[in-house]
Amino acid sequence: MLLIRCPWCGDRDEVEFRYGGQADVDYPADPERLDDTAWGNYLFVRANPLGTLTERWVHTAGCRRWFSVVRDTATNEMSPDIPSRRESR
Amino acid sequence: MAADSNTSHEPGRLWRNPEPKSSYDVVIVGAGGHGLATAYYLARNHGVTDVAVLERGWLAGGNMARNTTIIRSNYLLDPSAALYDHALRLWEELAEELDYEFHFSQCGVLNLAHTEQEVRDARRRAFANELNGVDAEWLTPEEIAEVCPILDTSPRLRYPVLGATYQPRGGVAKHDLVAWALARECDAMGVDFIQNCEVTGFTTSGDRVTGVRTSRGTIGAGGVGLAAAGRTSLLTDTLGISLPLQSHPLQAMATEILEPVHPCVVMSNHVHVYTSQAHKGELVLGAGIDAYNGYAQRGSVHVIENQLAAAVELFPIFGRAHLLRTWAGTVDVTPDASPIIGPTPYENLYVNCGWGTGGFKATPGAGWVFAHTIATGAPHPLNEPYGMERFTTGALIDEHGAAAVAH
Amino acid sequence: MTSSPNPHRLNASVRSGRIDRARAIDCTVDGRRVRGHPGDTLASALLACGITEVGPSIHRGRARGVFTADCTEPNALVQRLDGCPEPMLPATELEIYEGLEVRTLSGVGWLSGQRDTAGYDKKFVRSDVVVVGAGPAGLAASLVAARGGARVMLIDQHRELGGTLPDGQAHVSGHPATEWVGRAARELAENENVRILTRSVALGCYDHNYLLVAERRAEHLPVWRSSGPRQRLWHVRAGQVVLATGAHERPLVFADNDRPGVMLASAVRSYVNRYAVLPGREGVVFTTSDSAYATALDLLSCGARVPAIVDTRAEPPARLVEQVRAAGAQVYPGSVVTAATGEPGVTGVRIAGLDGNGSLTGTPVEVGCDLLAVSGGWNPAVQLFAQSGGTVRWDPVVAGFVPDSPGGRSARVVGAARGTYDLAGCLAQGFAAGAEAATVAGFRVAPPAVPQVDGDRPVGRPRPVWAVPDESRPRRECTEHFVDLQRDATVADVHAATETGMRSVQHVKRYTTVSTGVEQGKSSGVNTIGVLAETLAASSPGEVGTTTFRPPYTPVPLALFAGRTRGPLYDPVRTTPMHTRHEQAGAVFEDVGQWKRARYYPKNGEDMETAVLRECAAARTGVALQDVSTLGRIEVVGSDAPVFLDRVYTNKFSNLPVGKARYGVMCGADGMVLDDGVSLRLAEDRYLMSTTTGGAAKVLDWLEEWLQTEWPKLDVYCTSVTEQWAAVAVVGPDSRTVVGRLAPELDVSAEGFGFMRFAETVLRNGVPARVARVSFSGELAFEVNVARWYGQALWDAAMEAGRDLGITPYGTETMHVLRAEKGFVIVGQDTDGTVTPLDLGMNWAVSRSKDFIGKRSLSRPEMLRADRKHLVGLLPVDGHSLLPEGAHLVDQRAPRRPPVPMLGHVTSSYRSAALGRTFALGLVSGGRERVGEVLRAPVGGTDIEVEVTTPVFYDEEGVRRDGAAQG
Amino acid sequence: MTVLHRVESESGVADTATVTAERHSPLEHRVAEFERSAVHGPRGVRLAEEPFLTQLDLRMPPSGTALRAVSEELGLPVPAANRVSGDERQGLLWLGPDEWLLVAEEGRAGELLGVVRSAQQGEAGSAVDVSANRTTLRLSGPMAREVLEKVCSVDLHPRAFSTGHCAQTLLGRAVAVLWQVGREPEYRVLVRCSFANYLADLLLDAMAEFLPG
């Protein structure tokens, strides 16, 4: 049960969150201009590193905000992302 | 131990522990079930015996050591049914062929349906199975109770069992013994197993791979087959090949040894658990992956709590069995819950990965087609649909219905 | 008095023990009565009665006896029979109570069909400092951390605090150590920031300092005396963790080392000092280190004889030797026990010399005894530390695996758990770790000075022996040198494993099954590693390494993990405010997600088919009513709401006029249909979106995800109002009349209230409502929405308004039929995540002029294929035969034997009252081009012939939705 | 005559008239059961329903002028994260960085919606009446925290959570808003109506331990 720091609500248990995979994958500005390979990569290919991964979580049972954190996929050690480029408004 | 003989093995001998040669015709990365089966069929079907299987840890110590050993072939889609049933037919002969008792038991597999939509989906799968020549029956709750009396089929349940598909030919096999049986035969045919040998990258020349870099030095290779499960994309990343793989922890658990109570395999997507009793007597239980990516071979405890709640709901008799041990593997999951088996942009590099939560059952079948792909340079008809280009064209083989729960 | 029922119980003047002699407890073991006292475990009670033997071993049926006094017990496993039977409980941990009844086992337990009525509870707490283990080290850590003001939790698996101190004779500040324990316990108990959990096992230490603790609350009580939960699973999130889990003594491996009467030296001490039980009158001690000398002294001080202390070390510490000699024992230095003799129980040992190379020397001598206390050294209990990723290393001085440098983990390991075996050292480490942990957690505190202690102080280095050589046989034949008593595995087995080519301890474990029993290697693991290291000529056990440490620390019932999540609390049952009305109407319910939805309302014993035909007929010819309160509702508000909806729906919503409603489809980025529903435009900047029942939460999440992570600049806010509203659909030619009565202020005429319009009004009962003219049946229909708390009133009012017209409640099954007759899809039934809007023939809803989520995916090569599966209508040629849902369709000419190429499958299939026949929807390869073709559906050995049609079966012109076709 | 769409009042539909006779709360049939399950004394704990509270969901930019105006108009400071400003009669609960829940006594939705809307002055944001969306359970008594700790993983220790604190979290398998309203302790648990019976079952089950006998 990971302890995840929601930037808004504070430390909460993993069960309150949903995982969103790699962070900062932009929706292509003009999808129609991408070839099938590039679009396929956008749809399906995500980073899968052994080590640090900047990833997204959403606090589904709490404030429902998306945010990113950096986690080591080998140890699960987590640190909040600095600064949060997106997912804020 | 000299890498000398491929004569028949001493009694009890499973494998030699040779020093790696400087190069091999074929290098297989990963001595899991798939790597072993690939080496076996390379030798048996294609006469390719100058093969090394490189393993970063101990032989078959990855997911092969951790899976809940469920074998079945009642998949929905044609390519899946063909591939998994090919595997099941091989299982039916493998123990004899390898002359090794690995407790392959066709005790039957029940896939439960708990909602009307699950009933539709399950029957759709059963109908498809029939037309594909895969044994499948649709059972009512009363019939289920006959197959598995300890299962609570009463309407009392929060999500009562409305029916189940039943594959009598499905069952379990003792995973470790399967690996040793394959390893022994490979070893006898001259295949080298190099353990504690982690592949860290490749040497290339143009669009060919010429060898692998390992923790024990560079080893030349005429062809390379990747069968590294959860760590596959780490290797392809080094070549700039992006695979749609995500590696997740998948947990399982066992109880103490108990007298036989559980006659078959039971799987439930809806309440998310699957159970069987191993030949030794322990109950073996599993469920779905942990949500996040991870290589730690451990997961979160709420996943286990949820699946044990489901298990005790379905099997009230399990309440006082004891949780003895929990563990986890690292499974590589694809977007369509089907594997990737085939060529890569490098002409002599092949991948077999993405088996996610359910590749044990495919072990011989996957080895068969992957060996064919490596030996001939072209996919076997059975793995033709499983190339990585499907994620570009959109020709996915979406087995989420059949594979949503790990198994 | 004839004979004492506890012949081996020590006189209170010799050892008081921590038992209550004033009260006797009777239990039954294998049908025999066993008497003990409060404070006894089943094992101590057995030994007190002179019963050493327990169930025979699993594979070889060899006699076995109580071997330990703790959770490492390999032999004395019992099946509890009283109450709900429970398998494989270690007698050494089982506290006795009146009425306890057990049967001894041979390594295999059984499950009974008896229903477990006990309660299992969970608790979720946080704590600044969690200390596992209440021995001297753990107590010390807790005391200091608590003094600093931290919230402290102290966890120990035993009923008493003190860890192993009550097993020994140590002194603190000149008083028995148990007095120090008592003082510490009082201080902790009085501190309101401290929570002490006894009888509680820390099962696992997980990522981010999450601990799982199983508390036994009522297990030591007879069933009739226990109230409240039997066990409780604590979920503890710790700021800092201190592990003071102690050490487990290792057995020794020699010929016939499994005989009843062979026992761990520390267990002997425990039985003598804690339970006042003398396990034998002639005790040989066989040891590799200092600690077992205390066992000898304990035995001697109780009047037992110690004919031999066999020490592997050539030069045991002189002080110890003198001490035991003075007390009357003979020491055999540089010696080993080569074999235990006797059948079945130990009657003697054979002792031989052991030279510097580990070979036997001299002629073995035989010494008689009825007890053989063995100590192969100690294994620090590193399980919890290692579970969450801590690494261990071999420490040759300790002769055990100890925690490697904490390596960034916040768990601090202290005391015997890190190989510190002297009491002063344990206290010092405990104080220091407690202070450190509290300080890091924000409660500054300094460790106190360590009090004066004596006793139990090891001085000499151990000389471990992994397997005593056999007097005559080579290793590969040492089939009675047991390394794992529970799994009946021997030195010969380990050797055989290596002969197969196995080098890894992981392989050897799996080959021999060593360490896979309930003790999980606590007693068998390191000896096996040692034997393996020797066999492989490895430099040390460290080179071989350990197997993986995995939770749980000790086995726990599965029901404990299920906790409260059982029966009716397994998953929430969600119901609408009209639920009781459906129940009263005799509805049969179906599970849709967590909702219970009325599926149909059988009258007078109708089956589903009859009821549904009746309900359908009412909707098509009269008036019918459905509870649609489960539909998801989301208010989408903001100046950019129109732009936003244009992006998430495949069709346009920006041009929807205020006051009107529109049906919309959403896709995932992959172009596959995700959800659908009707959205109302309430105002320029405000929409009310509806989603499918199952899609409500998913769609809200989906909208938020895009808003927050892709388009944060849009001025749009989404609020779930699913449960703000209750709604009914009033359907059928007579619905206008009913709604007119229900909402007298509303102009319900065709002209006054057009299709896809909505209005606000007040119902006749005074309840404010929003009425929309939407239809999911093709029939004239109204959807009436009211605030949730008026839901039941709405239902009643509608039923009342339609009573004379025979208004008929209908369920989801009828709803499915009605919509299917019109070719309307149900997402999730007619789609399965692989279907695009174009596959469904919804080109009209797919905008060409704007981008929307998933659009790009629709032009991938696979999506453009002519043979994609299209939604079509299917009419069985024989209008009576009903296609089973899920059946597949094949070409007329398709082969009859597998594999049969399939063209598609039936997604929905019903009998239609309106059509007077059966019909279906399906997804069929190139289906739109096949209209008119006849295909086969092979089902259960027969074929059903079906004609492919367009998917709209009823009222293709769409005239009925305005009620025009009313007859 | 019918107005086809009443743009001004579209969210006021639910509250225009409070037709109390026609109104039913999700737990009204369980009053007797709640009373039977109440435990008094030092190890006491009680459960009750507080139905029909007025609830408005407010969303607006945290730094905008609208929020300040609304707060002033209501006389409730903007609460810090995980806190409530005001009191049980009228409280503003923090739900997220741009979301608040205004909870007031029953029957005030229309009035308060008007106050909020006019203070908002057409600036970005939304105010939605969600009074009927959730009902409120009241859990009180010396053992109330013990009971909640059985089903909730938020740290409820007085050092971390006390009167005036709130949290959106999971209770068992239901999402709820937890609000400590008194020291005893006393909590309000706001839960979606369809989960109310489940949550009541869950809490009663957790309370059973404290029932005498």
Ligand SMILES: Cc1cc2nc3c(=O)[nH]c(=O)nc-3n(C[C@H](O)[C@H](O)[C@H](O)COP(=O)(O)OP(=O)(O)OC[C@H]3O[C@@H](n4cnc5c(N)ncnc54)[C@H](O)[C@@H]3O)c2cc1C
């Ligand atoms: C808990 C669990 C339960 C499961 N249950 C089932 C089930 O019931 N039925 C079923 O069909 N499937 C099941 N599976 C899935 C199944 O185990 C896997 O799909 C299958 O084992 C994968 O193929 P493999 O055996 O080759 O992989 P692995 O056994 O994981 O083999 C991959 C090998 O590659 C090695 N390797 C990785 N990287 C390198 C490198 N760089 N250099 C050298 N070697 C490397 C690894 O160490 C490993 O030994 C389960 C999996 C888990 C984890």
Ligand SMILES: NC(=O)c1ccc[n+]([C@@H]2O[C@H](COP(=O)([O-])OP(=O)(O)OC[C@H]3O[C@@H](n4cnc5c(N)ncnc54)[C@H](O)[C@@H]3O)[C@@H](O)[C@H]2O)c1
């Ligand atoms: N060679 C020797 O002479 C030798 C060896 C070992 C211990 N000792 C003595 O033993 C004492 C060690 O003190 P200590 O405090 O380190 O350990 P301890 O053994 O006294 O206490 C450890 C406690 O932790 C408990 N525990 C372990 N794992 C647990 C879990 N997962 N959950 C709950 N409880 C758990 C144990 O039941 C035990 O009560 C000292 O007095 C030392 O001198 C001596």
Ligand SMILES: Cc1cc2nc3c(=O)[nH]c(=O)nc-3n(C[C@H](O)[C@H](O)[C@H](O)COP(=O)(O)O)c2cc1C
């Ligand atoms: C089918 C199956 C049955 C198992 N049965 C047992 C068992 O009876 N006892 C046991 O200790 N472990 C059992 N295990 C778990 C293994 O001990 C081990 O945890 C697993 O292979 C993963 O390896 P690791 O824990 O070393 O990482 C079983 C594993 C599998 C896959």
Ligand SMILES: [Zn+2]
């Ligand atoms: Zn949050």
